[in-house]
Amino acid sequence: MTSPRFVVTASPHLKAPATTPVIMWTVVGSLLPIVVTALYFFGLSALLVIAATLAGALGAETAFGSPQRLRDGSAVITGVLLGLTLPACLPLWMAFLGGAVGIALGKLIFGGLGSNIFNPALVGRAFLMAAFPVPMTTWPAPVDRIWQLAGDNFAWPLMRADPAAMVTAATPLGLAKFEHTQTAVMPLLLGTTSGSLGETSAIVILACGAYLAWRGFLNWRTPVSIFAAVAVLSAIVQLVDATYPGPLFMLFSGGLVLGAVYMATDMVTSPTTNRGRWIFGAGIGGLVVVIRLWGGLPEAVMFAILLMNALVPYINRVTQPRVFGTRLPGVAA
Amino acid sequence: MRALDFLHGIHPPERKELTARLPIRRMPFPDEVVLPVRQHSGKPATVVVKRGERVERGDAVALADGFISAPVHASASGRVTAIEGWPHPDGSTALAVRIAVDRHSVQVPRPRVVPDWRQLSPQQIVQAVQDAGVVGLGGAAFPTHVKLAPPKDATVEMVLVNGAECEPYLTTDHRSMVEFPERVHLGIRIMLRALGVTKAVIGVERNKPDAIERLQATAPADLDVTVLPLTVKYPQGAEKMLIRSVVGREVPSGKLPISVGVVVQNVGSAATIGEVFETGLPLVERIVTVSGHGVKRPANLIVPVGTKLQDLLDHCGGLTDDAAEILFGGPMMGLPVADLQTPILKGTTGVVVLTTADVRAQVSYPCIHCGYCLEACPVFLDPQHLGSLAQAGRYEEMPGHHLADCMLCGSCSYVCPSNIPLSQLFQVSKAAVRRLKVSAA
Numbered sequence: 106m107t108s109p110r111f112v113v114t115a116s117p118h119l120k121a122p123a124t125t126p127v128i129m130w131t132v133v134g135s136l137l138p139i140v141v142t143a144l145y146f147f148g149l150s151a152l153l154v155i156a157a158t159l160a161g162a163l164g165a166e167t168a169f170g171s172p173q174r175l176r177d178g179s180a181v182i183t184g185v186l187l188g189l190t191l192p193a194c195l196p197l198w199m200a201f202l203g204g205a206v207g208i209a210l211g212k213l214i215f216g217g218l219g220s221n222i223f224n225p226a227l228v229g230r231a232f233l234m235a236a237f238p239v240p241m242t243t244w245p246a247p248v249d250r251i252w253q254l255a256g257d258n259f260a261w262p263l264m265r266a267d268p269a270a271m272v273t274a275a276t277p278l279g280l281a282k283f284e285h286t287q288t289a290v291m292p293l294l295l296g297t298t299s300g301s302l303g304e305t306s307a308i309v310i311l312a313c314g315a316y317l318a319w320r321g322f323l324n325w326r327t328p329v330s331i332f333a334a335v336a337v338l339s340a341i342v343q344l345v346d347a348t349y350p351g352p353l354f355m356l357f358s359g360g361l362v363l364g365a366v367y368m369a370t371d372m373v374t375s376p377t378t379n380r381g382r383w384i385f386g387a388g389i390g391g392l393v394v395v396i397r398l399w400g401g402l403p404e405a406v407m408f409a410i411l412l413m414n415a416l417v418p419y420i421n422r423v424t425q426p427r428v429f430g431t432r433l434p435g436v437a438a
Numbered sequence: 439m440r441a442l443d444f445l446h447g448i449h450p451p452e453r454k455e456l457t458a459r460l461p462i463r464r465m466p467f468p469d470e471v472v473l474p475v476r477q478h479s480g481k482p483a484t485v486v487v488k489r490g491e492r493v494e495r496g497d498a499v500a501l502a503d504g505f506i507s508a509p510v511h512a513s514a515s516g517r518v519t520a521i522e523g524w525p526h527p528d529g530s531t532a533l534a535v536r537i538a539v540d541r542h543s544v545q546v547p548r549p550r551v552v553p554d555w556r557q558l559s560p561q562q563i564v565q566a567v568q569d570a571g572v573v574g575l576g577g578a579a580f581p582t583h584v585k586l587a588p589p590k591d592a593t594v595e596m597v598l599v600n601g602a603e604c605e606p607y608l609t610t611d612h613r614s615m616v617e618f619p620e621r622v623h624l625g626i627r628i629m630l631r632a633l634g635v636t637k638a639v640i641g642v643e644r645n646k647p648d649a650i651e652r653l654q655a656t657a658p659a660d661l662d663v664t665v666l667p668l669t670v671k672y673p674q675g676a677e678k679m680l681i682r683s684v685v686g687r688e689v690p691s692g693k694l695p696i697s698v699g700v701v702v703q704n705v706g707s708a709a710t711i712g713e714v715f716e717t718g719l720p721l722v723e724r725i726v727t728v729s730g731h732g733v734k735r736p737a738n739l740i741v742p743v744g745t746k747l748q749d750l751l752d753h754c755g756g757l758t759d760d761a762a763e764i765l766f767g768g769p770m771m772g773l774p775v776a777d778l779q780t781p782i783l784k785g786t787t788g789v790v791v792l793t794t795a796d797v798r799a800q801v802s803y804p805c806i807h808c809g810y811c812l813e814a815c816p817v818f819l820d821p822q823h824l825g826s827l828a829q830a831g832r833y834e835e836m837p838g839h840h841l842a843d844c845m846l847c848g849s850c851s852y853v854c855p856s857n858i859p860l861s862q863l864f865q866v867s868k869a870a871v872r873r874l875k876v877s878a879a
């Protein structure tokens with residue numbers, strides 16, 4: 106006689122503790138020190154911009170996705186990461202729109218979590234770059250006081266930002282490309298230069314990334330591959346022509362550290378095989394150097410990652426692992 | 439010294455502390471034993487007794503059907519009450535012989551001549567092992583004598599005794615090695631003679647230092663038997679992984695261990711062979727670990743084959759109030775059993791009772807392409823890709839991606855953060871592929 110109270114399930118009956126929400130929310134937690142650093146350099150505007158992208162992302166997820174997906178934390182990651190790629194003086198309505206488009210067109214339209222090909226935060230940023238090129242390339246200098254707004258964040262929707270409301274400064278990459286001026290490495294590492302919110306302290310970002318790698322939630326091969334490719338290629342270029350910026354500058358300027366640690370390592374849009382991750386990282390690094398040196402834009406990480414995202418399904422296919430007991434030397438197949 | 443390890447794998451919690459220190463005790467004979475004729479891989483045995491017939495402990499109730507088969511023997515003296523369908527651990531209703539056990543019986547087996555194995559030829563040893571109904575006691579229940587009679591063109595270099603016991607909770611092999619090491623060595627000696635080889639290795643996971651010590655201390659001086667400590671990792675006890683750890687070679691895909699010159703036997707099977715030639719008694723009982731937080735008194739017991747689950751659990755104090763799921767085997771590959779009338783088989787290594795806390799329902803998320811499953815799979819498959827094919831019902835594409843190499847060990851399901859039931863999907867897929875082959879034929 107069967108007792109009705111017994112459960113019958115398929116094996117295995119044990120589970121590792123890390124679930125998808127645990128991974129996602131841990132990543133969110135690891136972003137907090139970076140947000141605090143952005144707040145330190147760019148003031149209140151940093152929080153406002155990130156809050157706006159977050160609102161846009163969560164709004165799109167609720168409106169067009171399923172509400173229970175909010176629980177897994179992936180929309181929060183997209184919102185915060187997108188915010189970190191924006192200038193602090195960006196009008197909030199644009200930031201909101203970026204978050205919404207990033208989630209809607211970068212993730213939901215593909216079928217939701219796990220089905221998208223492109224990094225949703227970068228899709229949002231690409232949209233903003235195309236739609237609002239001037240505000241997206243107007244960079245504020247770091248602020249003197251935290252409560253001081255970095256720019257005309259509260260511009261009315263569909264209205265242009267008031268240029269008199271901000272103090273702009275050229276970013277190190279802009280200086281390098283358009284004015285052929287180098288920036289020292291220490292300001293880049295510490296984040297005291299102008300730029301997007303996430304271009305702040307490389308040291309903080311690397312520390313947060315190291316924590317995630319230690320937890321097992323971040324595969325170290327992708328960022329290491331990106332850094333190696335950028336360093337090697339820019340070193341070779343500098344050897345050939347000394348007027349070009351060298352590896353240290355290339356590594357720590359712009360959004361490379363944030364992109365390598367947080368954007369390229371997005372699990373859904375990066376390869377599943379380790380060999381694939383090396384190829385993916387090398388491709389991103391190569392594209393970053395090429396676009397920065399010879400492309401029309403000073404900043405390249407976003408496009409490099411988006412282009413390599415498109416190749417991920419192919420990379421996965423051609424880097425399938427050798428199955429145990431196959432292709433053994435001296436054994437006929 | 440080369441690291442005795444294989445690549446990938448997982449580290450589930452061991453949970454062996456519930457029974458690892460408990461000495462083996464003999465369970466009293468139950469009132470009834472039920473003996474299915476299918477307790478091994480290969481052809482089921484054919485019944486040779488009739489309803490109403492008296493049997494003594496050790497009498498054959500079913501005979502082997504061909505070479506890849508094994509006989510089934512009565513595990514207790516009594517009367518055959520029925521030959522009918524009975525719940526089987528795999529969920530089916532299978533033909534079984536029911537025996538009402540003599541109460542107050544001393545349960546002495548029928549007197550028999552015990553052959554002196556030293557006078558037997560290798561072929562006679564193999565036949566004696568089959569006649570005793572010995573099958574792999576590690577869980578797969580493959581007829582042991584088949585492995586002792588490899589094809590003529592095969593070269594056997596060594597016997598590899600599997601003392602890994604990598605499943606959480608189970609301590610059957612552990613206690614056997616600690617308490618009966620001499621019998622293990624006798625079984626090894628007989629197997630070496632049957633195979634005509636001189637080298638044996640016993641692989642034991644490092645979490646069993648007392649077993650390693652006992653086996654080393656009792657190793658016969660005239661035999662080449664080495665006891666090797668192995669990395670504690672799941673599935674170390676899977677024979678392909680064990681061979682990789684000990685010998686450093688991969689068994690070619692689709693082939694058997696004999697193709698790399700190795701014959702693998704579970705340490706319990708080795709001990710049983712020793713006992714068969716010591717006492718003449720066929721395989722009628724085995725050591726079973728009863729564990730988990732859902733049973734009141736966990737234990738390592740000598741259990742007559744065919745003992746019903748209800749009787750076994752009653753002897754262990756019964757179930758706790760929060761008992762929720764009963765498994766035959768360990769938690770990674772064990773079968774869930776809901777019918778308390780289900781009997782213990784020759785291949786039942788343990789009974790693990792999980793509580794409601796252990797079996798909390800999990801929500802599934804979409805695959806996030808984290809790749810943890812690729813890092814876990816011990817045969818280097820791509821469970822992410824296979825899983826998405828299975829979920830889409832594209833079964834015909836899966837053999838091309840080496841579905842046949844999947845051991846259903848469950849490592850991929852264990853690590854998946856999205857709680858995708860990969861192992862279960864592959865069980866379904868393998869069945870679907872078999873059906874496709876049958877309908878195409």
